[in-house]
Amino acid sequence: MTVGIVGGGQLGRMLALAGYPLGLDFLFLDPASGTPASQVAPMLQGAFTDAALLRELAVRSEVLTFDWENISVEALRALSRETRIAPPLAALAVSQDRLAEKRLFAKLGIPTTRHAAVDSPASLARALRDVGLPGVLKTRRLGYDGKGQAVVRSAEDAAAAFEALRASPLIYEEFVPFDFEVSIIGVRNRQGEVAVYPLNHNLHREGVLRLTRAPWQAPTLERRAATYLRRMLEHFRYQGVLNIEFFVRGGRLLANETAPRVHNSGHWTIEGAATSQFENHLRGILGLPLGATTPRGHAAMLNLVGTMPAREGVLALPEGHWHDYGKSPRPGRKLGHVTLLAPTAAARDAAAKRLLRRIDPEAARGMTG
Numbered sequence: 001m002t003v004g005i006v007g008g009g010q011l012g013r014m015l016a017l018a019g020y021p022l023g024l025d026f027l028f029l030d031p032a033s034g035t036p037a038s039q040v041a042p043m044l045q046g047a048f049t050d051a052a053l054l055r056e057l058a059v060r061s062e063v064l065t066f067d068w069e070n071i072s073v074e075a076l077r078a079l080s081r082e083t084r085i086a087p088p089l090a091a092l093a094v095s096q097d098r099l100a101e102k103r104l105f106a107k108l109g110i111p112t113t114r115h116a117a118v119d120s121p122a123s124l125a126r127a128l129r130d131v132g133l134p135g136v137l138k139t140r141r142l143g144y145d146g147k148g149q150a151v152v153r154s155a156e157d158a159a160a161a162f163e164a165l166r167a168s169p170l171i172y173e174e175f176v177p178f179d180f181e182v183s184i185i186g187v188r189n190r191q192g193e194v195a196v197y198p199l200n201h202n203l204h205r206e207g208v209l210r211l212t213r214a215p216w217q218a219p220t221l222e223r224r225a226a227t228y229l230r231r232m233l234e235h236f237r238y239q240g241v242l243n244i245e246f247f248v249r250g251g252r253l254l255a256n257e258t259a260p261r262v263h264n265s266g267h268w269t270i271e272g273a274a275t276s277q278f279e280n281h282l283r284g285i286l287g288l289p290l291g292a293t294t295p296r297g298h299a300a301m302l303n304l305v306g307t308m309p310a311r312e313g314v315l316a317l318p319e320g321h322w323h324d325y326g327k328s329p330r331p332g333r334k335l336g337h338v339t340l341l342a343p344t345a346a347a348r349d350a351a352a353k354r355l356l357r358r359i360d361p362e363a364a365r366g367m368t369g
Contacts, residue, residue, distance in 0.1 A: 141169065
């Protein structure tokens with residue numbers, strides 16, 4: 001059985017590596033050559049909107065999935081007669097538009113930030129009045145890892161940000177001075193079975209995830225987050241893995257964004273859970289029984305960004321696991337990750353802080369809890 005994947009990055013690579021023990025084959029489509037996924041599976045090279053290549057991918061696959069959100073929903077919808085596509089395209093469409101995403105959160109009773117659509121200087125002025133300062137002006141589409149947004153602290157900031165971003169539809173959101181950030185990942189299969197992973201505590205720097213710790217021991221927050229996640233899974237009659245990221249402020253969850261795919265904050269599950277998010281995504285889209293999401297101790301996942309440190313220092317750790325995506329170095333680029341496992345949360349946090357001081361000292365200074 002062949003799984004077709006639109007996108008050939010590290011997420012696709014890890015999906016393939018998780019799927020081979022299940023007896024699956026993989027075929028990727030990506031416009032770039034030498035992608036992480038191309039090192040482990042065959043790939044069709046071409047644009048994500050190339051109708052002929054998309055059709056070839058569909059015809060050669062029993063099911064299609066994707067490893068990131070910024071792909072054409074319309075192009076995929078045209079393939080729905082050729083093969084089955086999962087997760088649902090409705091979920092993909094919502095994740096591509098921050099305004100639609102916020103409206104869905106509100107519809108499902110999931111708390112989120114105050115916000116307003118912006119498409120003109122007049123609507124920007126109304127947004128500043130109704131939402132207030134400070135805030136964040138963002139493109140509604142094609143934003144990730146902190147791209148396509150600007151913090152606004154004054155009317156002058158707002159005007160400058162609008163001029164810089166006005167080529168795209170925009171959304172203005174309140175600035176949340178959060179205490180910390182968390183995410184929750186769950187999976188649903190075609191039969192309606194649902195499994196949810198423990199809560200993740202996330203640390204970002206410059207808009208890029210640097211550290212995830214799980215399970216994060218906050219039972220009340222975890223129950224609430226899992227409830228909200230299940231609402232979204234059922235709303236879409238979802239198949240596969242879904243993630244929601246939250247701000248936490250004064251013990252309250254505020255949904256920030258969702259991702260209809262395997263997620264960076266779930267990489268720890270490869271070594272740190274009974275079944276990884278990657279294997280469970282495949283199980284979910286293929287209608288197989290879901291694997292247990294039980295943690296195996298306490299995990300920390302550290303992204304390797306921009307440059308790769310010497311691997312010997314990580315491999316010398318008793319429970320240090322090294323993942324190199326095979327990408328060329330570039331500032332701000334995710335090149336790999338490290339997962340550390342420990343028997344207690346305290347031991348995990350101490351080990352993570354020691355390693356973070358070596359590979360990302362600035363992020364280490366922001367590590368709390």
